[in-house]
Amino acid sequence: MIPGASSRLEKLATWQLSQASARAHRVLHERLAKAGASGYDYRILAVLGDLGPICQADLGRAAVLDRRDVTHTVRSLQARELVSRRLDPRDGRQTLVELTAAGSSTLERLDLVLDEVQTEVLAGFTAAQRRTLLSLLKRLA
Amino acid sequence: MIPGASSRLEKLATWQLSQASARAHRVLHERLAKAGASGYDYRILAVLGDLGPICQADLGRAAVLDRRDVTHTVRSLQARELVSRRLDPRDGRQTLVELTAAGSSTLERLDLVLDEVQTEVLAGFTAAQRRTLLSLLKRLA
DNA sequence: TAGTATTGTTGGTGATACCAACGACAGCCA
């Protein structure tokens, strides 16, 4: 027997949103795992690539990560020599994080992975539909 | 200093999707917690309300839950006397789950909570925009 | 200078999602 769908759930925007997000996350996670990175890894590397050397607190704000998770992710990236850390000479509290050469090339590689993920997740969408979706989602967040 | 946004992240549909979903989840979780329920709880109750007595395997398929999570959630709901369970007389493997009277009224109460959540999450959206969003999200999932 | 705020670290929690293995049971079919 094939169970029906729940109309209560189907008509909820939050339900459709969470299901769409879960599916996108599955695709993203699978492809990133193959490339040896986690979602947090990419978020940190992407922010470093876009904003340059930056302290962890700002890193967390830009990547929407808790300070705790920034600490762990950055240390993990540092262990893989993708980022380097040094004390901010102008503020003893801050640690400046920046991409290493290996980090930059890893980021470029991951950018391609992310492009593939977008393509797979948005398969069948026209460019106009993608723009519409993106703008609606931005207003939601 | 206010950190800028990462253009790499901002233009990713999967990023906007996960941020929108995270925000919706925060609202949902906060309101459901006040009402004494979890997201899994509502998903199970909603399916039972829509499809009536049903075995756990079908419950899991309709609510998009792993069998393990169905087991735990149903047992938790049973402990709160919101659902009842009995063996399917026609199939010794299956356990039929159904709403109790208390479960039905709890579901009605939670339906109102979910309505509030939709209103809060979609604040500022026109009816047409909500329809557009919903249809785009359905195609994503 | 005393009090306040921020930074990075540490040690947690909870929700969601998913997997593997198990015994019990049903259905199929040789």
Next chain:
DNA sequence: TGGCTGTCGTTGGTATCACCAACAATACTA
């Protein structure tokens, strides 16, 4: 009829994401 296949519910995990509290060190400020 007996064996095989598959499903069901259960148990015991794991991974990711998101979030909180407390702490020492440092910076700011009133």
